[in-house]
Amino acid sequence: MGVEERRQQLIGVALELFSRRSPDEVSIDEIAAAAGISRPLVYHYFPGKLSLYEAALKRASEDLASRFVEPQEGPLGSRLLRVMRRFFDFVDDHGPGFSALMRGGPAVGSSTTNALVDAVRQAAYDQILSHLRVTNPPARLELVVRSWISLAESTALIWLDGRRIPRGELEVQLVHDFAALAAVSATYDEEMAAVMRDIVKDEPGDGPFSDLVVRLVALAS
Amino acid sequence: MGVEERRQQLIGVALELFSRRSPDEVSIDEIAAAAGISRPLVYHYFPGKLSLYEAALKRASEDLASRFVEPQEGPLGSRLLRVMRRFFDFVDDHGPGFSALMRGGPAVGSSTTNALVDAVRQAAYDQILSHLRVTNPPARLELVVRSWISLAESTALIWLDGRRIPRGELEVQLVHDFAALAAVSATYDEEMAAVMRDIVKDEPGDGPFSDLVVRLVALAS
Numbered sequence: 001m002g003v004e005e006r007r008q009q010l011i012g013v014a015l016e017l018f019s020r021r022s023p024d025e026v027s028i029d030e031i032a033a034a035a036g037i038s039r040p041l042v043y044h045y046f047p048g049k050l051s052l053y054e055a056a057l058k059r060a061s062e063d064l065a066s067r068f069v070e071p072q073e074g075p076l077g078s079r080l081l082r083v084m085r086r087f088f089d090f091v092d093d094h095g096p097g098f099s100a101l102m103r104g105g106p107a108v109g110s111s112t113t114n115a116l117v118d119a120v121r122q123a124a125y126d127q128i129l130s131h132l133r134v135t136n137p138p139a140r141l142e143l144v145v146r147s148w149i150s151l152a153e154s155t156a157l158i159w160l161d162g163r164r165i166p167r168g169e170l171e172v173q174l175v176h177d178f179a180a181l182a183a184v185s186a187t188y189d190e191e192m193a194a195v196m197r198d199i200v201k202d203e204p205g206d207g208p209f210s211d212l213v214v215r216l217v218a219l220a221s
Numbered sequence: 222m223g224v225e226e227r228r229q230q231l232i233g234v235a236l237e238l239f240s241r242r243s244p245d246e247v248s249i250d251e252i253a254a255a256a257g258i259s260r261p262l263v264y265h266y267f268p269g270k271l272s273l274y275e276a277a278l279k280r281a282s283e284d285l286a287s288r289f290v291e292p293q294e295g296p297l298g299s300r301l302l303r304v305m306r307r308f309f310d311f312v313d314d315h316g317p318g319f320s321a322l323m324r325g326g327p328a329v330g331s332s333t334t335n336a337l338v339d340a341v342r343q344a345a346y347d348q349i350l351s352h353l354r355v356t357n358p359p360a361r362l363e364l365v366v367r368s369w370i371s372l373a374e375s376t377a378l379i380w381l382d383g384r385r386i387p388r389g390e391l392e393v394q395l396v397h398d399f400a401a402l403a404a405v406s407a408t409y410d411e412e413m414a415a416v417m418r419d420i421v422k423d424e425p426g427d428g429p430f431s432d433l434v435v436r437l438v439a440l441a442s
Contacts, residue, residue: 103335139385143376143379143386146375147372147375151402155368164360165364173405180398180405181372181402183401183437184437187397216405
């Protein structure tokens, strides 16, 4: 194998191990064994576990960011629901590693890992604004979108801790949460109310946003 | 000054400095100067900057947790609003330090600081359950409460970044967000619907929860 090919193979092996167990618990020896090479050879490609972890995290974060990309067609609620399904697929595949990273253990916190996590959040934010066709977001819209992204992260983390709620339900719930947070904000601000009207105007009667309204009306009565 | 008194004074001086600027930028020399003692004497009481930072963070986190305590009387929405006011007072007083900590910079991340942050989150969670008079929370209630706590954190962080929305509005909005997220969850689950009915049954017509319903109805029409 060439140098770059070997590096890529090692990253893949490491990502697999870092995803399945907390990265704290994965040793270079294990990574070497899983890749079928010697421990010194691993160090030949990566100076230490942190640099291999960062390379694996970079691949995972690019993978996750790519799942946010969705054709800008059809009702917004259904687009967001498809992204939520792919987000939970990712979380499901990388559970222990995702938890360890997002809970900020000392072994995984570095300025590089923080920058990678921030880049994924920014990718999510940019995608949502682009679907809303907003280029200069008012402060309240930025707040709703960014704080909802943190809500999605914490919902995924809580789900991983015991998986006591079916993930399919949480995927829909996060779409509804987005609509609910945007609606709350729209009650304060005309600019947000205009964004909200834009969100709902193309929603079909059987889309996730309409479904929420029907459910809320049923709950209130 | 006695040893413990001097330690407490140093913690107070350090907390003040760590709150006003990112802890990364605060030097032991500055802390010594602000306390009116020599640099070696600081090291006599604290082995290094991290241990002084952790002691300051411990005091700040106990301060914050104490602000969550609210008499269990009167409408729930108004109780939560008073807590939100005290939460934003705290965030306002400790802005740069709060941001640096919650954004997880490498200089402030340690297992001790993570444990202190988690303890504050747990204190918030325990207070909310106790006001809801729930001792064995169903999984969906735990999810709503814990994910709303992370929403409150991210709302405060986004507010600190430019303060483009009046904090008084965000304090009310977070109370409304809680009701909205609980309502969404209640549309899926009978247990959550029962909790929701309990929340709203003692709400007066001019409380924050009723206010939200009035606003949402106005928005929808």
